[in-house]
Amino acid sequence: LLKEHLEKSGCSIGDKFIKAVHCDKHISGGYVRAEGIVVCSNHMNIQDEVNQVVIHELIHAYDDCRAANLDWYNCAHHACSEIRAGHLSGDCHYKRELLRGFVKIRGHEQVISFSLKKL
Template identity: 75%
Template sequence: MGEEHAVNSPPFVVTDGKTVEECQELIRRSLKNPVVKFLKEHLEKAGCAFGDNFIKAVRCDNSSGGNFARGVGIRVCSNHMRTQDDVNQIVIHELIHAYDECRAANMNWKNCAHHACSEIRAGHLSGDCHFKRELLRGFMKIKGHEQDCVRRRVMKSVIANPHCSEAAAKDAMEAVWDVCYNDTQPFDRAP
């Protein structure tokens, strides 16, 4: 992945989102969220401190809620955000990608397996697939919903990578699933 390729969050469609200024204020508030603070602290411990513009609100033309790009940072799509929780969720998800980038000596976002692993971790550890969120998305499965959700969202993200076909994305996800799903760093266990 170069600066030209960003790791996008799965599609996030909101028609009545925030302005860039409103979203920037929500980002400022998200920096006080305990999970965001925890991830920021662990990024710094891993040698990857970030400055004031590392997380920035922007208007997006795509349906992604946000993205992380090496050398750029995290971009939160203001026009797809409605609530503080929306912003917190995107920031946490993208901070996990930033953490993976920081701790891996050879992270290559063009490699479908590397990308899938980080998406598995971000989906599992960020709360993207919490039961309540899944119900709000219209997914009503009671048992096994979290892993199904993570798989569905990993596929959407990795397929969006121009270097990964649908078949390559599925093969990569299956190949790294157990190792990456069980890797909860920097958390002791999945939050």
């Protein structure tokens, strides 16, 4: 669905837009403008983790495509896209947070917002 909407928005993505790679850094993956999405296959244990990373990064790709003035070096712009990707991908769902060890059900987003304001 996300790939389809990227295409409909005029953002062409080819067969090599999403790549599985071996990463030296301990990250899950990322989106790089004009290059695409990388998934760090050596840090993935189950298919659900791969799916989550791809969805999250496709939302960044969509934001990059649709927002004419998006500046990834601007902390507010980057934070906005991270919040959108976290929410829209289901990454912030309470079950995922519990699996990560965050047991605080309420108020978690306020802590994140406060941390972003310090930037």
